[in-house]
Amino acid sequence: MAIITEEQDQPQRPNQSHSETRPPKVQKPISPPSSKSSTPNPFTFWFYFTLLVSLTTLFLISLSYLAPRQDPKSWFLSLPHNLRQHFSEGRIVKVQTSPNQAPIEVFTTEHGPVGAENVLLVHGLGLSSYSFRKVLSMLASKGIHVVAVDLPGNGFSEKSVVEVVEGGNGVFGRLLDVYDEIQEKGLFWAFDRMIETGQIPYEEIGNRVSKRKVVRPIELSPGDIARVLGQVVETMGLAPVHLVLHDSGLGYSANWVSENPALLRSVTLVDTDSKAIGALPLWVLEVPVIREVVLGFSFAYAQLINICCSRGIAVLDAEAHRVLLRGRNGRQAVVGMGTKLNKSFDLAEWGGSDGLKDIPMQVLWSGGWSKEWSEEGRRVADALPLAVFVTHSGGRWPQEDAADKLAESIVQFVSSLPKSIRIVEEEQIPEHIQKMFDEAKSTDHHHHHHHGHGGQEHHDSHAHVHGADAGYMEAYGLGNGW
Numbered sequence: 001m002a003i004i005t006e007e008q009d010q011p012q013r014p015n016q017s018h019s020e021t022r023p024p025k026v027q028k029p030i031s032p033p034s035s036k037s038s039t040p041n042p043f044t045f046w047f048y049f050t051l052l053v054s055l056t057t058l059f060l061i062s063l064s065y066l067a068p069r070q071d072p073k074s075w076f077l078s079l080p081h082n083l084r085q086h087f088s089e090g091r092i093v094k095v096q097t098s099p100n101q102a103p104i105e106v107f108t109t110e111h112g113p114v115g116a117e118n119v120l121l122v123h124g125l126g127l128s129s130y131s132f133r134k135v136l137s138m139l140a141s142k143g144i145h146v147v148a149v150d151l152p153g154n155g156f157s158e159k160s161v162v163e164v165v166e167g168g169n170g171v172f173g174r175l176l177d178v179y180d181e182i183q184e185k186g187l188f189w190a191f192d193r194m195i196e197t198g199q200i201p202y203e204e205i206g207n208r209v210s211k212r213k214v215v216r217p218i219e220l221s222p223g224d225i226a227r228v229l230g231q232v233v234e235t236m237g238l239a240p241v242h243l244v245l246h247d248s249g250l251g252y253s254a255n256w257v258s259e260n261p262a263l264l265r266s267v268t269l270v271d272t273d274s275k276a277i278g279a280l281p282l283w284v285l286e287v288p289v290i291r292e293v294v295l296g297f298s299f300a301y302a303q304l305i306n307i308c309c310s311r312g313i314a315v316l317d318a319e320a321h322r323v324l325l326r327g328r329n330g331r332q333a334v335v336g337m338g339t340k341l342n343k344s345f346d347l348a349e350w351g352g353s354d355g356l357k358d359i360p361m362q363v364l365w366s367g368g369w370s371k372e373w374s375e376e377g378r379r380v381a382d383a384l385p386l387a388v389f390v391t392h393s394g395g396r397w398p399q400e401d402a403a404d405k406l407a408e409s410i411v412q413f414v415s416s417l418p419k420s421i422r423i424v425e426e427e428q429i430p431e432h433i434q435k436m437f438d439e440a441k442s443t444d445h446h447h448h449h450h451h452g453h454g455g456q457e458h459h460d461s462h463a464h465v466h467g468a469d470a471g472y473m474e475a476y477g478l479g480n481g482w
């Protein structure tokens with residue numbers, strides 16, 4: 001890297017004869033010359049670019065093609081059977097995290113008798129409602145009404161929004177932008193352009209990198225997630241709810257929990273570390289090359305999961321998590337969400353706050369994962385002195401390898417509490433909205449073929465009815481018969 005800095009500091013070295021042949025138009029600034037790195041300097045830029053292309057060619061020649069940008073429909077059709085099955089049992093709920101943004105489609109799956117005790121399961125980092133598939137059916141068979149949600153950016157929920165963005169700041173930010181650009185357009189795009197036009201497409205890249213309309217991953221903060229959970233609970237009529245938070249599901253949901261104790265019947269924490277950051281190491285999904293390898297190859301991902309999260313996970317299920325995580329920009333969304341977690345979260349302060357100290361709590365913890373993990377469990381138990389503490393034999397993703405014990409503990413805890421009194425009655429859908437919903441339904445099957453191409457455009461053809469399960473199959477451009 002020292003060499004790179006030197007090149008940049010002395011851009012006008014006399015032996016760079018090609019600078020004379022440079023077309024004059026490259027003088028045009030691409031971005032305000034506020035910092036050293038944003039001063040336009042084609043040579044430096046192309047030096048980086050060549051370096052990057054060489055490295056990419058060496059290490060990644062096939063990897064950039066391992067993460068193809070598929071349209072949602074072909075992505076969906078490529079899914080393994082277990083994921084399609086899971087999807088077909090779910091329903092899309094639309095939520096609004098801010099008033100001037102299009103609603104976000106949130107995938108939920110609901111099992112068990114309506115009207116019984118309500119349990120809401122929230123997954124941790126890198127997971128989705130799919131991880132709860134066994135717990136869902138076990139709880140339902142014990143007469144519990146249970147819902148699992150894919151937080152936006154995860155699983156089958158929406159993962160991206162369209163935005164106009166500025167390019168990254170600094171040398172590293174620009175490098176990352178160019179790297180993304182290569183991933184998006186393919187390794188040989190720049191060379192093709194050079195052959196076509198006889199010129200280096202410097203300006204084209206410069207413009208695109210400094211300002212471009214992109215499909216951005218949804219990167220929700222705990223504040224946004226609070227709004228998502230609030231609307232899911234309201235729409236599905238789940239209050240008062242027994243909340244089950246796994247892993248960083250605690251970090252994601254902590255704000256909503258603190259703000260809404262009145263909607264809670266109990267809280268169960270499942271292997272949630274005291275910082276609520278999660279078992280899957282975020283940097284693995286962040287660092288270029290590593291992230292491509294881990295998400296690009298089943299065995300690499302399965303290896304990682306074995307080390308960090310679960311030793312007993314079935315190969316097919318690890319593969320399902322990998323497919324969901326990398327599909328449709330999922331990785332970026334998950335990383336964005338992970339970096340927005342509250343770094344100064346304090347479990348004792350959270351659990352002891354005025355609103356929460358009277359909410360029944362239970363902690364489910366792995367007894368045999370590692371010595372460090374058992375110690376962490378003791379810290380968590382100390383931070384929540386009133387919580388019931390139960391150990392299980394699974395790993396840090398126990399819904400994968402100790403689902404029966406998990407379900408049993410949840411059932412026991414829920415039934416040990418006095419029966420809930422429903423505080424929110426399900427509202428009638430207002431007539432005009434019902435009408436919109438019916439119209440949307442009757443027009444939907446006339447234009448299936450529009451969906452699945454535009455990515456975000458399909459909103460326009462749906463009625464924005466909260467909670468109406470209007471055509472969830474159309475979410476991927478699949479009306480019927482897939």
Ligand SMILES: *[C@@H]1O[C@H](CO)[C@@H](O)[C@H](O)[C@H]1NC(C)=O
Binds near residue numbers: 222344346
């Ligand atoms: C982060 O956590 C701390 C400690 O639990 C809390 O006081 C603070 O309000 C949280 N910050 C945000 C932005 O939620």
